[in-house]
Amino acid sequence: MPALSVLLMDSFNYFKTHFIAFCILVLPFALITNGIALSFNEEDGSGKFFIYMLFILTIYPFYKGAILYYIAYSFDGRRVPFSQLYQIPAKTWFSFVLMNIILGLAVLTGFIALILPGLYLMARFSFTEIYCVLYKENSTDAIKLGWNDTKDNYWLLFKGLVIIFGLTTGLVWVSEYALGLLGLSSPVLSFIFSILEVILSMMNTIFIFRVFTINTTRLEEIQQIS
Template sequence: MKMTKLNYMQCWNGAMALLGAHKEAILAIAGVFLFLPTFLFAQFVQQPILTGDEDGSAMLVIYSVYFSENALPIMLSNLVISFGGLVIYFTLAPSRNHTVADDLTAALKVFLIYLLANLLTGFLTLIGFFFLILPGLYLASRFALVPIVIVDQQERNPVEALRQSWALTRNNGFSILLFVLIIAIVGTITVGALQAVTGIVTGLATSGTGWPFVENLVASLTGTAFQLVLAVVIMSIYIELSGKKSDVREIFN
């Protein structure tokens, strides 16, 4: 297989083209499966209250209690969000041109395989983190295309999906890592700034009490937007490295 060197500008332009071409479908999917569970979770599940003086042992106790008391909503919200992400990948896949209903059905059929592949990816990535942060991040980059392999190449063996992602990202692991890190850092700063401004405005408007509904709404909207950007970037990386198109923009010609 001929190795393709990742082109950041082409990937970014391709990601924005994907977003523009499928905006109606993916916004509808994201609204139901990404935004809504995130917002409802923020509204109805009380986050741990920290004073800032907790040591490691105290933090462990606090979060252990938090996760044990909220295991069901945490699990359900994560499952719904994961399913929504899979549907979005089906919508964006270059080999498909189906309705949202078709994509929902297709995603449902492979959701268990997708979860198994994610668990296997997480396990292998965790091993990398045991050695140092960089190996873990590198492994995450090499396995970033696993969901797309399942969706676009109809791979139903989770182990084979990992192997194909590893092959597709050959000689591009650190390039993918740097590209995604740049987007993640910029996105995190942007999302954090918007949420901080919202908190300041609502705090001033309510004499310090704030408006949790508005703050959660903004946090959920910005978080969903960030997830969408990451999804189209990962798909654009796959399209370039897989050779599906010499230029990702050709998809829309």
């Protein structure tokens, strides 16, 4: 088992190498969703927010699926048009949406109870999207497989994701807060920070994929089925 520092460095180097590609894949999603969010104001009712969440839930499988397929293909040295990467996840759209609704409710319940149960569930469900999108498992099987496969390396995932969160999302939040204290906050700056946060969050997906493929036979399986 590689050390956590090695896995984190591998993930960072991969992110750095493929940064432009990730921006091309992520920016359309980030610009649309954050642009809509920027239009909200305090007078908007819950109905508008509900429609916004449904919109995100609808397009998220295409965005996240494209990211996972890009990572899977790039590990094998293959190049696929970005437009095709968005089309492939359509086959698993329903299972992906249903799975994320179930997991979202479970993790939210964990956070409501206490923070630690929520973090625990997030780490234990780390592999579910890989099984749903790349292995084309239905939502129930993807959840079961993801849960079972994180049993032995839960702490590795947990610590890695916490570190990545602190160095990416956490740093973005602190920077935005600091600028706010200096009186430099604005909707435009908030929009820029939101976009940056989405791009940096790709480190989570890369790290999860890296841990998943510690067992090299899994990488071979993914290359055969994707």
